[in-house]
Amino acid sequence: MLRSHLSLLESGSARFSSSPVFKVPQLDASGSIESWKSVSYTQFKSDVESYARHWTRVLRRDGIPLRSVIGIWVGGFTYVDVLHIYGISRAGYIPQLFSLRLPNPVVVYELLERADAKALIYDVTFEHVLGESPVPIHSAAVVADDTSDETLPNVPTPNKDDLAFIFHTSGSTSGRPKLVPCNYKWVETVVLKSTQISRPKDPNRQDVTVCMGSMCHIAQSFMFIGTLLYGSCVIQPTKISFSPEELIDMITRCGLNRLNQFASFLANNLRASRSNPKLLYLLSGLDDIVYSGLPLAREEEDWAYKNGMKLRNLFGSTECGGMLLSIGAAGRNPGLLQSLDGFTYRFIPTDSATPESGPQSTARLLELIIPAESPDCPDVSLRHADGDFHTGDLFQEASPGLYISRGRDDDWIKSETSLRCDTKAIEENALAMCGNLIAECIVVGSGRPSPVMFVEPAVDTDHAKLKKEIIRKTRHFHARRYLHERITSVDMVVIVPRQTLPRTATKGNIRRKAVEESFKTQLDQIFERVH
Template sequence: MSKTHLSVLESSASHYPSSPVFRIPHIDSQSSQLHWRSVTYRQFYNDVLLFARYWSRTLAQVRIPQRSVIGLWIGGYTYTDILHIYGLSRAGYIPQLFSLRLPNPDVIFELLAKANARALIHDQTFENVLGECPVPTYLAQQADRIDANGHPLPSLLDVEPSDLAFLFHTNSVVSKSYQVAVPRDSSRQDVTVWMGSMCHIGQTFMLLGSLQHGTCTIQPTTISFSSEELLDMIHHCGLNRLNQFAAFLAMQLRNARNDTKLLSALANLDEVLYSGMPLPREEQEWALRNHINLRNLFGSTECGATLISVGGCGPDANLLRPLDGVSYRFVPIDSDKAEAEHHSTARMLEFVVSAESGDCPDISLRHADGHFHTGDLFQEVTEGRYVFRGRDDDWIKSENSLRCDTKAVEDNVRATCGGLVADCIVVGTGRPSPVLFVEPAVDMDENRLKKEIIRKTRPFHARRYLHERITSPNMIVVVSRNTLPRTATKGNIRRKAVEEAYKTELDRIYGLIR
């Protein structure tokens, strides 16, 4: 039988039955103090089986067979969310995970249809918008409302490596996550922290690695938790490995510049792992000078984690290397592409996942040559060691490391506002949401132009993820014709150069400058 998340859980529950697997936050009603309660591996396993019985009984009542796709539209940030995900999977179904950041029910219904899903389990938030759902809907109950102890537990399904487990664009997560989560000191339990939603591959990957090593994962009160809460987790929960997306970690590092206790706590952690996008160079260099053991885990939605930095505090600490057991290529790109996005003549290499690599995505996502072209660009600094240099496509990553298709936004502006806009570009790397820069085609009052663009593009943005939407005139910047920085050869607007040239304006828009 193939090694799966379910077999990992069963094995870990057997090896570490009394060890805490989660620490769950609890606010004392009288003192308003934050506390964490422990959930053991044995309890987690038993709770998953309870939820498996519940969903097996519930879905069997409407004759939905095992191996059917079931939609899950939930937050993915809580212990109960994990029980729904793993319990549904243990019941023999294939979870199709939607996060709360995609709040348009019409889009959810379309995705359910494309996956031939048979039901939808949803957060209470969406109860009033599911009247036209094409499949039966079920509320994702809280744990204390689940009662299925009298229902038999279905047998584990026999699975092959090619069988569907989740509708995620990734493979080989068991072996790769094992590498990432190896403890520095095997004689004690590692303690780490939730870094994102279980509805996205990042946290699913990290949890799977943690389970394989008997690690405990703390659920913070919010993913963008404060430095005060971080210190609380270190002192009261024993946190020794901090995992955060880069934008959130940068905030901790900035705070540590003026807080010696925080700096000391960060420097004493076994590892400070960040992902999603690069840290600002200044933050990165300051952290290394202050002996913070940074590790950069590079990955993508389609492939999961792929590269990891050397680590430590030496000169090569930030250089990336491939994880073990994979098959990758770094292929030179032509100079026009390099100049268009990076204004650089340095040799750029595109990161390509070979067809024979265990984490190569489905064939429908591959290039004509049979391999998966990630669009990520690197330079080779020393043999087998790389530094990330941006992308060879039109995607950017937002503050929470989710991707935004800027070309789709720009194409929609050109299609719906062609008489108003001569040219445009979307920026916002590492920001909460994108900003649209436009060079107008007509002589029109600036505020009126912005409102017209919002009006004409509203139907398009209503179908986007929250982090991709431009729904306020405040997120549009109007500049004079032909003033945005462009490439010398083809005259294309340079996205990165726009972000650098207008950094002060962008900071003001996002409220970073008061």
């Protein structure tokens, strides 16, 4: 029988009834954390069913049949957000999840239409921008405890091909993200993967971890299934880039023993531990530190291993979830990645050498391919013409079955929160709209909150005026994109003299990674000033 997020909630509420599943911060008047409120498995199940009854009544009144797709456009960071998502699912509908990082309702409406969605539940902060919606809309407000006799459907025994969720790629292609339909066969693979990623080190103690990000994105939805599987508890921090002080508080007051973070945010805490002995001691005592999204800088990784931190790198994607896991501190080379047990992937040679190597290098790059027969191969709409899913992620094989990540084979970068950004599309739009002003441009920002465009001008003009003109001419293009992909401020445009940007020796192409490295100090200063 296939397991699902709903069946795990049912079994978890019976097995772990009084144990906390969430710890939610309670803030005082100044915004500081006063205490942490525990929500038990029993309470969570009851709240989900209360929200499910509410939405059953509302959507039935709209004449919307069961198993319809319902859009949910919320932040995904709060307990109430989780209740809306799981409540819609428990009511017998299919959640299509949008986060607040996609702030343009026109793009949301287009994606709702593509998924044949029948309604939209939206965060109240968007009420003023909704305009003419093609489907009925309802506010994602707090629902009073619904004790009505509204009948809920039984928790389904799903067929493997039944849709469970619709997510979206984190980067925009042709001006909008792609749909990522996830069926119950895919959800079962998440459960299987969680037995390796989320299994408690001590079965006699409840694990306590922390949210990686929004439940509208795959990373935290994936990890939360592991939480339910093992009766663990997840802390909802005040923000995903929580401070070292908040991390200390979560460890000492909430009992956090397993830290899950995107690499950009973990690096901040690792750097802080160099001058904070208490934080260093607490990090070294955690049962597990899992990071994802981007590689950690070698210096940070070495610091963690040197100080006894139990560090693991989980490599994954929106389409497939987690795929590769580093071998951890027990291995001679702890950062090397290997496929999760029970999943067989292909690593197909490309024609390129490693990005770091010179032109004489014979080191092979391998693209990660998810074969059609793999149970976690994504929906057919996302696959290549050969029937397999081509991730575009490149690796080098360090020894048989062990790999080092070497970035991507395309023009995408990953932001600070590991969301993807199509740099090539931004560059092409800038050149199309400002071709008489721009000789060359390159977009960078790997691991940063937003992209930055470096421009070599085509004309001799005032740099401040040139920046403003570029922003004006590209404004419409960026209005349709995720927040983490947008360049809408002159602060994010850097003008440099002609032939300043580093280029390849053979073709003269501007080297994106070399620009990142050469202008690192300037990029640091930009984000210190802006953020």
